[in-house]
Amino acid sequence: MTPVVELIAARKHYGTVEALRGVDLCIRPGEAVALLGPNGAGKTTTISLMLGLRRPTSGSARLFGLDPTNRRARSRAGVMLQESGVMGVLTVRETVRLFRSYYPCPLPLAEVLALAGLEDVANRRVMRLSGGQRQRLYFALAICGDPDVFFLDEPTVGMDVEARRAFLAGMRTASSAGKTIVLTTHYLEEADALAERIVVIDRGVVLADTSPQELKARVASKRVSFRVAVPLGDDALAGLPVMSIQCSGQHVRLLSNEPETVLRVLFERGVAIADLEVTGVDLEDAFLALTRREEEQ
C-alpha cells in the first residue's frame, strides 16, 4: 500500500540555519503518529514539508505517493496549522461552506458544525469568536473535506478544556475509523492518548521513532529519591543501573528502569537510606531525559 507520507533524507535550510538535517519518515495508512520535540526542534518544518507548504532543500517529500502540492493528494488531507487565519468578516457557517467547496466529497455542513461543536456560533462572524471557538473552527475546516489523513500542528493550543476533550474524542473516533493522524504537540499526555507511534525530533533529527510504551522503556521509567546521612562517594554509586543521578548534599535523585536493583545494591553497600520515594516517570519526563541525554553526548 502506498504510504500516506514519505520523507526521504529530507533536509531543510533557512539561510544558514539547518532546521532539518536529514529526516526519513514513512507513515502508513491508519497510523496515528505524534511528532514530539522542544520548540524549534523542526516539527513545524517537518509538517510543512509533508504538506508542500515548503520544499525540502534536498531529499524528497511525498503525500500519497504524489508531490505534496498535487491537488489529488491535498484533497485527501485535512490540516490545522499554527498561526493561520481565515477571513474575519465571514461567519462560521460561510467559512466552513467555503472550505467544503475545496474538497471533492465533503461532509454535510450540519455534520461538520456538530462535530466541531460550533452549532451555537454558526452565524457569528469569525472575528467575534473566542480563542477556543476559533480553534474549533480550524478543527471544523480540517475535517470538512472528510480527509484520509489529518495534519495537526499543535492543535489544542488555545482550546478550552471542553473543546480539547471534544477534539480528542473526535480524533480518536477518526483514528478508529482508519484515518491517518499526524500531529505535533507539547502536551505529551495528548500524544500518549492519541498516538500509537511517537517520533521524537530535536535539532532537525529524529532521536526516536517508537511506541509510547517503548519510549518509556528506553528511557528511565522510575524516579527514585531519598536522603542519606552522609553524602555518597563515587564508590557507593559505581556500577548502578541508572540513567541519571543527582546528588546535592544529603539528597539523592536518580532515574532508572530497575529501581529494585539500585536499592538492593545500595543496601548491600551499607548505605543508610531515609525518606525513600519511588515514582513513575511520565512521558514528558521520559522525553525530556531523552533529548537531554543527546545534548550531553
Next chain:
Amino acid sequence: MRRTSVAPFGRMLLMQTWSRLLWFWRIPAWTVSSLAMPVFFFTFFGLRFAHLTDASGFSTGAYFLASFGAYAVGQVMVFSFGIGVSTERMLKQDLLMRATPLPPIVHLLARSLSALLFALVALIGLIVYGVIVGGIREELSVWATVVMRLLAGSLPFIALGFAIGYLAGNAAPAVANLIYVPLSFASGLFIPVSQLPSFVQPVAPYLPTYHYGQLAWSAIGAPSEPVAASLAWLTAYMVLFLALAVRAYRREEQQKFL
C-alpha cells in the same frame, strides 16, 4: 482509487467569488469609499457642468461621469488587491489556504471576478445617479461602451494593487491612497487636464490613469487619443506593475515558503 479525486472547479470559483463579495460588502469603510466617494466627487466637481454641452458637441456631464467612472473602477482594483493582499499576508490567511487543494488560479480569478463585479456596481450606481440627478442623456450603447472599456482596461490597476500589497506591507492602505489619488488628479479624472496647474499638464500624458481616462472619454465622443494608443500605454504599464508584483511575490515566497 476512491470517489472523485478533486473538487469541481466551477463550484470552487463560485464559492470563492461569493466569499470575496461578502468580504467587500461587510467592510463599511471599503463599501463607502468605493461606492459613495465617486458619487460624492461627481456631485462636487461635475454636477454643476452636467447640463452643459462642449463646443465640439459632447456632454460635459457625460465627460465627468466617464472620468469619475474611471476613478471608481481603478480605485476598486488598486485598493481591493492592495489591501486584500496585504491583509491576507498580515493575518496569515494565505497559509491555511495554501495547504488546501484550492488552486491558486481559482483564488486569483475569484479575486478578479469579485472586484470586477463590485466595480460594475459602483459604475452603474454612478451612471444612474448622473442620469437621474444630473439629467445627463446618452445612448445606452454609449454607457455600455464606457462600462466595458473601463472594466476591460482595469488590468494594470489589478497589477498595481498586487505590487502595493506585496511591497507596502501593513502600510498598503496609506500607500495606495498616496499613489492612486494624486495619479487620478494629475491625469484629469477629477478636473480636466486643461484646468490642471501648468506644471502638472505636461506630466499627465505619461500616467496610466490618464490613458485609462482616455478609454472612457473617447467612448462619449470627447476629443481623445486613439483607443489603440490608450491600450498600448495601459499594456506597458501592466507589464511594469506585474513585473514589480511578481518580483515582490517571489521574494516573499523565498522567505515564507521555500
